[in-house]
Amino acid sequence: MGSSLFIKICGLSTARDVDTAVVAGADAVGFVFAESPRRVDAATARRLAERVPGNVLTVGVFRGQSVAEVRELSRAAGLRSVQLHGDEGPEYYEALRPEGWTLIRATSFRGAALRCGELGEDHLLLDAPAPGAGRPWDWGDEAFVAPEGSWLLAGGLTPGNVRAAVRATGCWGVDVSSGVEASRGVKDPVLIEEFITAARSAAVRSGE
Numbered sequence: 365m366g367s368s369l370f371i372k373i374c375g376l377s378t379a380r381d382v383d384t385a386v387v388a389g390a391d392a393v394g395f396v397f398a399e400s401p402r403r404v405d406a407a408t409a410r411r412l413a414e415r416v417p418g419n420v421l422t423v424g425v426f427r428g429q430s431v432a433e434v435r436e437l438s439r440a441a442g443l444r445s446v447q448l449h450g451d452e453g454p455e456y457y458e459a460l461r462p463e464g465w466t467l468i469r470a471t472s473f474r475g476a477a478l479r480c481g482e483l484g485e486d487h488l489l490l491d492a493p494a495p496g497a498g499r500p501w502d503w504g505d506e507a508f509v510a511p512e513g514s515w516l517l518a519g520g521l522t523p524g525n526v527r528a529a530v531r532a533t534g535c536w537g538v539d540v541s542s543g544v545e546a547s548r549g550v551k552d553p554v555l556i557e558e559f560i561t562a563a564r565s566a567a568v569r570s571g572e
């Protein structure tokens with residue numbers, strides 16, 4: 365992962381889009397198992413994940429699903445990470461920890477400062493209240509307190525706003541789905557490339 369911005373491209377469902385993201389330099393690719401127009405089944409995710417080199421994290425995205433379902437789908441797809449949207453408690457993370465997956469807790473900013481790791485997650489993802497809808501939230505507002513630790517910014521990011529968003533928040537990583545789509549659920553390879561290029565150009569985390 366190194367010290368550069370961590371970039372995740374989410375909601376992938378075709379080999380073309382997975383290959384585009386990997387070649388363009390994504391650090392992670394996401395496959396949605398939650399209710400969504402981007403939803404894929406485990407066999408599709410496995411076929412796509414098998415194309416991904418070991419230095420790129422393969423992430424399953426879930427929302428309000430049981431530990432058993434998360435376990436079954438992620439194992440079947442051979443993924444290395446799970447992203448959990450929902451209000452799961454620490455016992456949920458504890459139950460998944462033995463699988464060895466990188467655990468990403470997705471939530472929204474509700475006014476109180478958050479700390480990455482407080483429920484047992486490896487990374488925290490701050491998203492809009494409605495995930496996957498392409499709507500930005502007030503990350504630039506003075507009331508926003510950036511979490512401690514390795515946290516990703518998501519929610520309405522695009523090639524046009526990602527650079528400013530990274531600079532405004534000092535986030536450790538970014539995650540995008542709608543902002544690299546030609547229409548809902550259909551990725552645009554050119555937008556994927558533009559997003560990664562724009563995000564990389566921000567590269568001003570403290571210490572760099």
Ligand SMILES: O=C(O)c1ccccc1N[C@@H]1O[C@H](COP(=O)(O)O)[C@@H](O)[C@H]1O
Nearest residue numbers: 374398400495496498519520540541542
């Ligand atoms: O993509 C979805 O449909 C989805 C459904 C349920 C939970 C999460 C989902 N996607 C995640 O939403 C964010 C940001 O999306 P966007 O760029 O605003 O469209 C991202 O973390 C996706 O993984």
